[in-house]
Amino acid sequence: MSSISTDSLPYFDPAVDRRVALITGGNSGIGYYTVLQLYLHGYVVYIAGRSRSRVLKSIKELKEKANTITKDYEIQNANTNLTSPKRCLGELVYLEIDLSSLSSVIAAVDTFSNMESKLNLLINNAGAMAVPYALTRDNFEIQLQTNFVSPFLLTTKLLPLLERTADLYPSTEPPRVVYLSSIGHKFAIRFFSLNTSFNYRPNLLFTWLRYGMAKTAGIHFMKMLALRNPKILCMSVHPGFVMNTNLFTYWTRLPIIGILFWCFFQIFGYFLGVSNDEGSDAIIKCCLEPKLSLENDNGKYFVTGGIEAEPSKVASNMDYAARTWIWTVHELSERGITIPN
Numbered sequence: 001m002s003s004i005s006t007d008s009l010p011y012f013d014p015a016v017d018r019r020v021a022l023i024t025g026g027n028s029g030i031g032y033y034t035v036l037q038l039y040l041h042g043y044v045v046y047i048a049g050r051s052r053s054r055v056l057k058s059i060k061e062l063k064e065k066a067n068t069i070t071k072d073y074e075i076q077n078a079n080t081n082l083t084s085p086k087r088c089l090g091e092l093v094y095l096e097i098d099l100s101s102l103s104s105v106i107a108a109v110d111t112f113s114n115m116e117s118k119l120n121l122l123i124n125n126a127g128a129m130a131v132p133y134a135l136t137r138d139n140f141e142i143q144l145q146t147n148f149v150s151p152f153l154l155t156t157k158l159l160p161l162l163e164r165t166a167d168l169y170p171s172t173e174p175p176r177v178v179y180l181s182s183i184g185h186k187f188a189i190r191f192f193s194l195n196t197s198f199n200y201r202p203n204l205l206f207t208w209l210r211y212g213m214a215k216t217a218g219i220h221f222m223k224m225l226a227l228r229n230p231k232i233l234c235m236s237v238h239p240g241f242v243m244n245t246n247l248f249t250y251w252t253r254l255p256i257i258g259i260l261f262w263c264f265f266q267i268f269g270y271f272l273g274v275s276n277d278e279g280s281d282a283i284i285k286c287c288l289e290p291k292l293s294l295e296n297d298n299g300k301y302f303v304t305g306g307i308e309a310e311p312s313k314v315a316s317n318m319d320y321a322a323r324t325w326i327w328t329v330h331e332l333s334e335r336g337i338t339i340p341n
């Protein structure tokens with residue numbers, strides 16, 4: 001259950017203190033509720049997604065939801081004669097990105113950099129889980145690219161903007177990067193290597209390993225970034241088991257046995273799951289909690305409700321983390337993309 005009240009987190013007036021966030025995959029599931037909270041807290045939120053129509057539909061719904069919540073807040077204040085501070089909504093903007101294409105990621109960074117001169121929050125939320133083996137046009141396994149390589153590229157390309165934001169606004173909290181990992185990172189067992197042939201073996205069981213590898217690499221990435229860029233607060237999150245999102249649709253739509261998977265996920269969710277908005281609590285805490293600091297929290301891993309936890313031994317291993325960094329920079333350079341030192 002949630003350990004935080006989002007009401008206690010800071011609210012901003014975008015006309016006075018413009019805060020900018022970029023989130024991938026904010027049009028559905030946990031990302032949707034994360035966007036809702038950020039928007040209610042006055043953030044200008046860029047929702048980066050691969051389908052313009054899906055993102056625009058979610059923007060419309062989010063605006064309606066936020067207006068209702070704000071009206072309720074005002075009525076409650078009027079009824080109780082409280083002089084609670086006025087709350088201003090932020091802005092919602094669509095940004096095109098397809099994480100299965102490195103060139104799309106670079107184009108999104110260019111578009112964003114032309115539109116904004118600052119970035120306070122980057123949330124690498126979009127992901128795919130346990131989908132069948134496929135290679136992207138960049139020749140990465142699909143889960144590895146969607147869950148890790150593209151978020152790595154997006155973040156490292158946006159680093160100059162994040163650093164500039166830290167330098168230009170030294171009196172505000174440092175910019176933050178939040179990476180959506182998963183407890184499933186624990187599927188990645190000993191002898192971690194992104195070169196492993198598991199990654200390229202088209203077998204349904206290995207698909208869970210591939211998910212675990214990608215989500216472990218993401219934790220490595222946050223730990224390395226925290227070491228390399230001490231001006232930016234980087235954290236990984238397991239949001240909780242949120243069993244009704246689109247993450248599970250490959251399994252629930254399988255012919256005949258899909259219904260069995262659906263039943264299993266529902267029962268599992270009933271006992272161990274949380275709702276979508278509770279799933280977003282851990283992310284919102286990592287984004288907005290003023291008590292989190294560069295000195296104490298950089299590189300850490302948080303779980304459901306924003307509770308600090310230890311990731312697996314493989315994910316905590318800094319030798320593996322360094323190898324993950326080097327491997328990724330090398331693979332990107334093989335594809336003509338340079339990541340500055």
Ligand SMILES: NC(=O)c1ccc[n+]([C@@H]2O[C@H](COP(=O)([O-])OP(=O)(O)OC[C@H]3O[C@@H](n4cnc5c(N)ncnc54)[C@H](OP(=O)(O)O)[C@@H]3O)[C@@H](O)[C@H]2O)c1
Pocket residue numbers: 024025026027028029030031048049050051054097098099100125126127128129146180181182183184238239240241242243245246247248
């Ligand atoms: N749900 C859980 O229990 C759970 C547990 C642990 C971790 N997580 C992590 O939480 C994150 C959000 O998951 P969710 O449960 O909210 O799932 P979801 O509803 O399926 O959301 C995933 C989002 O990622 C986007 N996406 C997928 N592939 C993309 C691509 N190639 N380019 C751009 N966007 C892409 C999807 O966009 P479209 O709408 O266009 O498909 C969607 O907006 C994921 O990283 C997941 O691994 C979830």
